[in-house]
Amino acid sequence: MGRPLRHTATLHTDVLVVGAGPAGLALTLMLLRSGVRVALAERSTSFRRDFHGEILQPGGQRILDRVGVLDGAVRRGARELAGFQVRSGDRVLLDIDYRRLPGPYDKLLALPQAHLLEELLDACGRYPGFEYLPGHRIGSLSEHDGRCTGAVVNSSLGARRLWVRAHTVVAADGRFSKTRSLAGIGAGRSDLFDQDVVWFTVPAHGRSTGRVRVHRAGASAVLVHDTHPDRLRIGWTLPHRGWQRAAERGIDAIRDELAAALPEFADLLHEHLTSLAGLALLDVFAATAETWVRDGLVLIGDAAHTHGPLGAQGINLALQDAAALHPVLVDALDAGDFSRRRLAPFEAARRPAAEAVTRMQRLQAKAFFGAGGAVGEFLRARAAGVVTRTPIGARITSRVAYGPSAVDVRDELFGRGAAVERGAA
The missing domain is CATH 3.50.50.60 (FAD/NAD(P)-binding domain)
Structure with missing residues (x-):
């Protein structure tokens, strides 16, 4: 037919x-x-x-x-969410606190x-x-x-x-x-970014980060933040084309590596991360x-x-x-x-x-996912300290929050012509 x-x-x-x-x-x-x-x-x-x-x-x-x-x-x-953190083990390398911004937009959502x-x-x-x-x-x-x-x-x-x-x-x-x-x-x-990013969520009733946190873990990094309702969204950042090699190792090896990077949520990962089918690869470019x-x-x-x-x-x-x-x-x-x-x-x-x-x-x-060993880690920590504790940090936070050039809504153009809501008198 x-x-x-x-x-x-x-x-x-x-x-x-x-x-x-x-x-x-x-x-x-x-x-x-x-x-x-x-x-x-x-x-x-x-x-x-x-x-x-x-x-x-x-x-x-x-x-x-x-x-x-x-x-x-x-x-x-x-x-x-109160802001962004970059961590390496127990050390906080960078803490961008959005509560330093004027309200009411002094947070991430x-x-x-x-x-x-x-x-x-x-x-x-x-x-x-x-x-x-x-x-x-x-x-x-x-x-x-x-x-x-x-x-x-x-x-x-x-x-x-x-x-x-x-x-x-x-x-x-x-x-x-x-x-x-x-x-x-x-x-x-x-392809400016030499990373693959794999995303997934797990239930996390009563558990939270309060921030968007990036955990450095060797050659990779793991991002985690709270999401609605009572879940954690986790992004695993790998070297470019690293996902295929990781997948070949199997879900058990992946779960162990992620649990080592996020020890406070290791129990949730072991309970809920049971299959590769729950992971979604994002094409980063x-x-x-x-x-x-x-x-x-x-x-x-x-x-x-x-x-x-x-x-x-x-x-x-x-x-x-x-x-x-x-x-x-x-x-x-x-x-x-x-x-x-x-x-x-x-x-x-x-x-x-x-x-x-x-x-x-x-x-x-x-700056934060690159190599460099102990020297690189030291330099990153020094740079992060400048961002976290000085007025420069407040300006950087505002730039990240609002973009390189703030844009506002031209609401004086509202109400022209036939801009009437359905059912309005």
Whole structure:
């Protein structure tokens, strides 16, 4: 039998956002509150899947608070963390205490991404200009006179093809962006980080770290932090391509090595880490797309730039991208001009910030995961002491918390035009 015929329909909107991650949903909400019609296409039908990145920095917290969703997301379940620590055995090499920052954003939040995405989606659903397209994969981009004018998205739930006609398409579909690929834009991948990272969680009722802790363990490192509800999230950092060799040794050897690195949680590891199937390998790499804007097309978040997990910068940068792009798109719609020139201020503002984070992560990796024996350990401890106990440390903490260049929400643009919640008088 041949493939079933697909029914094709057309949807007209102002902006098509591809990808319902933090960047895509936050941008959608800001645009809706500014009277902009938005269609959001997401290939998945549920947020109930495992996400590795869930640490929310103060910069991201402030953006979510300004758009009115932080408290609701936290009420769905989150854990507060006082900061970052790097340890070697019983020694604390580095203690970045976020309580030194001014409130209310004087902490990290371990916020499950499903909770954040569901709260953002619920907020978007209050606006009549919102069209949500779950279970829709982008199939092709539409162009006219060299400008992107929308996309064709295909439903995985039935025989339907939808042509979404839009003034601008925003690719927010992650590090392996299909939208970016369809546009023929190179990802700019670079294996700058010589690590593999394996993630898993274990139940930990009544046990906690209170911080994001990185434990140096020979040639590797183990990251551990509290996560909702009453669990520990653990990331095992190995030399690049080291996971295959580790897996060949078997789960018993892996469990013993991790228990030696985390002795206070050894009982939990022996009880709950029983199979390789419970471990997920994260492909760690850096990438910066060759361009982020074209006529009628913008890349944001991981689709534009990808980072390693060190320092928990991914969600922070994605939310800041959304806040930076929001006024640029409003301006473009007001002017009726969706050219690369009109959209370029977004890339000009955000590319340097993304590149600065990549440089910072490379330095962090060399400083705290590098080799060097006793001499290297001594130098790292001296450098960490400067960060922990001097005013320089407070400035470094603020830079990690808010990024190289702080971004705020242009909420004076809210309430324009048709930005009325459903059911509002």
